[in-house]
Amino acid sequence: MTQVKKNIVTTILIVVGCVVVASGYELTRKYINTRIDRMLAQKLPAMVPPSPQKTAVVEEQPAGNAQLIASIGALDARIKALESLSLATNFGSNSDRPPLVSDYRGVGAPVFALFDRVGPYRKNGLFEIYGASLRERRTGAIRVSEADLEITHDEAWVIWSPDYSPARDATHLEVDFAAVPTAGKLTIGFIGKDGQASAYTINLGPPTLAPTGLLPPLLPADIVARANAANSIGEPHPSANNVIAPLPANLMLQLRNGQPDQIQQWFVKINGAAGTTVRFKRLALIRPMPAATTIGVTLSGRVSGADIPRERRSNCLTIPAG
Known part of the structure; x- marks a missing residue:
């Protein structure tokens, strides 16, 4: 009987652990989706996909499968929107222009x-x-x-x-x-x-x-x-x-x-x-390297103040810019 009780307690602990892990995963998923929706609403308001909760359930499929398909479709739409946003960020507002x-x-x-x-x-x-x-x-x-x-x-x-x-x-x-x-x-x-x-x-x-x-x-x-x-x-x-x-x-x-x-x-x-x-x-x-945009700047001038001994004087230098 003692061994049976131990087995029952172990099974209960495993089930509770699985429930806790699943709950944590679901909370994390909802948090990430919320953050993505918020960012897309700020950057690309027209591209924000509909929320999975508002997606209609397909009549010919079980509700659980339909919700899973809707969630996957919404996530795929978010990923495509993020890719478009990334390309537009790298290449300006017009993502279709050829790269320079x-x-x-x-x-x-x-x-x-x-x-x-x-x-x-x-x-x-x-x-x-x-x-x-x-x-x-x-x-x-x-x-x-x-x-x-x-x-x-x-x-x-x-x-x-x-x-x-x-x-x-x-x-x-x-x-x-x-x-x-x-x-x-x-x-x-x-x-x-x-x-x-x-x-x-x-x-x-x-x-x-x-x-x-x-x-x-x-x-x-x-x-x-x-x-x-x-x-x-x-x-x-x-x-x-x-x-x-x-x-x-x-x-x-x-x-x-x-x-x-x-x-x-x-x-x-x-x-x-x-x-x-x-x-x-x-x-x-x-990915070619751009040509240099400057060849340097020549600086010159005169030192004001106390007279500098001749042996400590020097000529002006040409210092490259950048």
Whole structure:
């Protein structure tokens, strides 16, 4: 009997503990929701979602499940409102405007690159090339100075499916050529985790003659179909050997949601450049550093008061501002 009493007391204590924990969780959830609603009411009055208590219960579902679905929907609306508020805070009142170079906030901003000093075969994920061959020029045993794509077909593809894509702070796309190509059309784009694709188009010059007698490459049909249906987000033009294009606000918001797998595929398509070589020094998502806004201020003057001995006098100095 003593053992039975102990078991009963233990069970009661466990049940009471679970009730206390559940009550504390519910109070904390309500407190957080209240604070979020208050902040949204101050910052974005039109975007405050309806309170879960005022949401109608679906007749065909149990009341408990309907309340849970309503709570999840309200929380999702709050999260979207907070994301919009965060983007508007970072980029001014108009969150849809393209980012500027002056949006850069620090020298430690990461770069997520397809081509750079680290060869593509040393990067994570799957790297595929169709209708071309890759040659790497090196300045040492590891460092790559440029990646050369020797185009063999009228349409060539480079497709990278990274395991993770740490591009959260990126604001621009940069294409740095060793020499600007003079033929064909270059398409650079991304397929996101949601299946949507976006792409830039760079017109390089008149197309070359399409080769004959070559077997077409066996392309991954699903990726190519999404890439060919990509939304156009710009047609930048090379300046010297370089192209820098701002990312659209919706793509930046997608990259900044904290998940490192938002880019499912990064693709490069080259049309009408058979028989040529496209030489990349860097192809990367970047956050560029702004140019210096001042070169210094020259200060000069005369010291008044007691005469200073000649041996203690000195010339005026030019002191950089900032």
